[in-house]
Amino acid sequence: MAALTAARQLPRECGEVRWGIIGCGDVTEKKSGPALSAAKNSRLVAVMRRDGAKAADYARRHGVPRWYDRVDALLADGEVNCVYVATPPGSHLQIALAVAAAGLPCYVEKPQGRTAAECDAMAAAFEARKLPLYVAYYRRAYPRYTSLRDSVRNGRFGDIARVTYVFARPAPPPGGWRVAVEHSGGGHFLDVGSHALDLLDYVLGAPIKLVTSAAYGPPGGAETVVELSFTIGPATGSARWDFDAESDADRLEIVGSEMSAVCPSCLNGRDVLYYRHGANVLSESHPPPAPVQGPLVASVVDDLLGRGECDSTPESSARCSRPEPEKGGPRV
Numbered sequence: 001m002a003a004l005t006a007a008r009q010l011p012r013e014c015g016e017v018r019w020g021i022i023g024c025g026d027v028t029e030k031k032s033g034p035a036l037s038a039a040k041n042s043r044l045v046a047v048m049r050r051d052g053a054k055a056a057d058y059a060r061r062h063g064v065p066r067w068y069d070r071v072d073a074l075l076a077d078g079e080v081n082c083v084y085v086a087t088p089p090g091s092h093l094q095i096a097l098a099v100a101a102a103g104l105p106c107y108v109e110k111p112q113g114r115t116a117a118e119c120d121a122m123a124a125a126f127e128a129r130k131l132p133l134y135v136a137y138y139r140r141a142y143p144r145y146t147s148l149r150d151s152v153r154n155g156r157f158g159d160i161a162r163v164t165y166v167f168a169r170p171a172p173p174p175g176g177w178r179v180a181v182e183h184s185g186g187g188h189f190l191d192v193g194s195h196a197l198d199l200l201d202y203v204l205g206a207p208i209k210l211v212t213s214a215a216y217g218p219p220g221g222a223e224t225v226v227e228l229s230f231t232i233g234p235a236t237g238s239a240r241w242d243f244d245a246e247s248d249a250d251r252l253e254i255v256g257s258e259m260s261a262v263c264p265s266c267l268n269g270r271d272v273l274y275y276r277h278g279a280n281v282l283s284e285s286h287p288p289p290a291p292v293q294g295p296l297v298a299s300v301v302d303d304l305l306g307r308g309e310c311d312s313t314p315e316s317s318a319r320c321s322r323p324e325p326e327k328g329g330p331r332v
Contacts, residue, residue, distance in 0.1 A: 008078045011105070011304040020046040020080035022071055022095055023087030024058045027109065032086065032136065033062060035297035042301045048074040071095060075102040082304060085109060089190070093118045096133070100125040107134045107300055111194045112314065114186065116322035123314035134300045134310050135317040139195055140202040141295035144273050144286035148254075148261060149203045151275070157256025160204070163237035164253045165196055165266065168245035171224075187222025188243045189215070195267055196239065196252075197320040202311075203254075206233035208323045230323065 011017045019036045021028055024047040036044045044064050049055035052069035059067035068074045075083070075098060083099045085092055085108040092113050099106045106126065112135045113119040126133040139145060151157065172188070200208060209231045217223035224244040230237045235254075252266040262274045275282045289295050302308030 008081060010081050011301075012306055014081070015041060015305065016081075017042040017301050017304050018079050018081045019044045019084055020048065020074045020077060020082070021084045021086055022048045022074060022099075023085060023091075023109075024049050024055060025086060028058075028084075028086050031138075031291055032084065032109075032293040032297065033291075035291045035294040036084065038291065038294055039298045039301040041305060042297070045079050046074055046077050071098055075099065075104070080104070082107065089114050093122060096122045097125050100129050100131060100133075103129060103131065105132045105134075105304060107136060107297075109136045110198070110317070111190050111321065112317040113321065114190070116318065119314065119318050119321045123318070126314070132304065133314050134303070135312050135314065136293065136296065137195065137198040137202075137312045137317065137320075138293040138296040139199055139267065140312060141299060142286065142288060143295075144263070144284075144288075145199060145203055147284060147286060148263070148273060149205070151259075151261070152204060152254075156259055156275075157254065157261070158258030160233065160235040160254060160256045162253075162255040163200065163204070163232060163235050164251075164255075165200070165237075165239040166249050166251050167192065167196065167240070167267070168242040168247060168249040170246065170248070171244045187217070187224070189223055189226045189241050192243075192267065193226060193239075193241050194320045196241075197323070198312075198316065199252075199266070200232060200237070201316060201319050204232050204235070207319050208232050208237070210323045 019042065021033065021044065024033070033044065036042055044062070046066040046068065047055055047058050047064050048068040048071060049058065050069055055067040055069055058064070066077065074080060082105045085095050085099065085106060087095060089111050092108055096106055096108055113122060122133060152160070197208060211229045211231065214227045215223040216225040224242070226241045228239045250266050252263040254261045260276045264272070273284045273286065296310070296312060299308060299310040303310040
């Protein structure tokens, strides 16, 4: 398909974000793609996938005007003024650098890169062009977590003493890019665990500082179990992920001197958050947004148009990819 050659206007120049998606796979079907069109003054105008037939099918089903089967063709589309990169992490750096070279803002799926060095290279490229770069840690925009963050910031917990997170999931079917280290950078932990690390950073408003860490998995393959002990602000913390477990678990607990909170299904979509004051328990129900990336995408659009700010940035993403070592602790 030939690229549209109209003179390009960046979002603030035309008052509208005109998205192009690179990599229109499963994550874009319900989680993110519809969010690009749901935000105010935002619409999806082009998609790209290496398989042209699948790109054409996606465009037809979602009412997208144009489709491409090459990255450079989508970047040459003069109507596209912001790009969403939704490919596996192994290609994020190469594509993001091409987006920056084309002079376009970018919203990239998490994890931002396979390594901290890749994240740094992306951030530097966009900083050099004075272009915004956003990372799709969309759960930080869920009402459940903004409520929890506000409770922390308002001092309702008193002095926070301990943070505990446990995630377990039976082994998924073999195969897929998430366990191909060259594509994912670290198996299911980098894909799922990065969400939890970002939420801790967001909710508690402090960087994670590692004390000890350990990972276990098959020789030469992606890790299946990861264990961390850390400090975050004044609190001590522990976290464990098991992707070859016998049952499911997904539980976040924050304990303070005045109050504690439990989110019994932190990432898996249930909507209840429990606050405990001694023997009293208060529950809050916060249904996940639909589409789930809607609130974060709306904040990206607001930031691009100068009417708000998005706080899921390369700086916050880098803290997930490179937790600070506590004195004497490991450097990862």
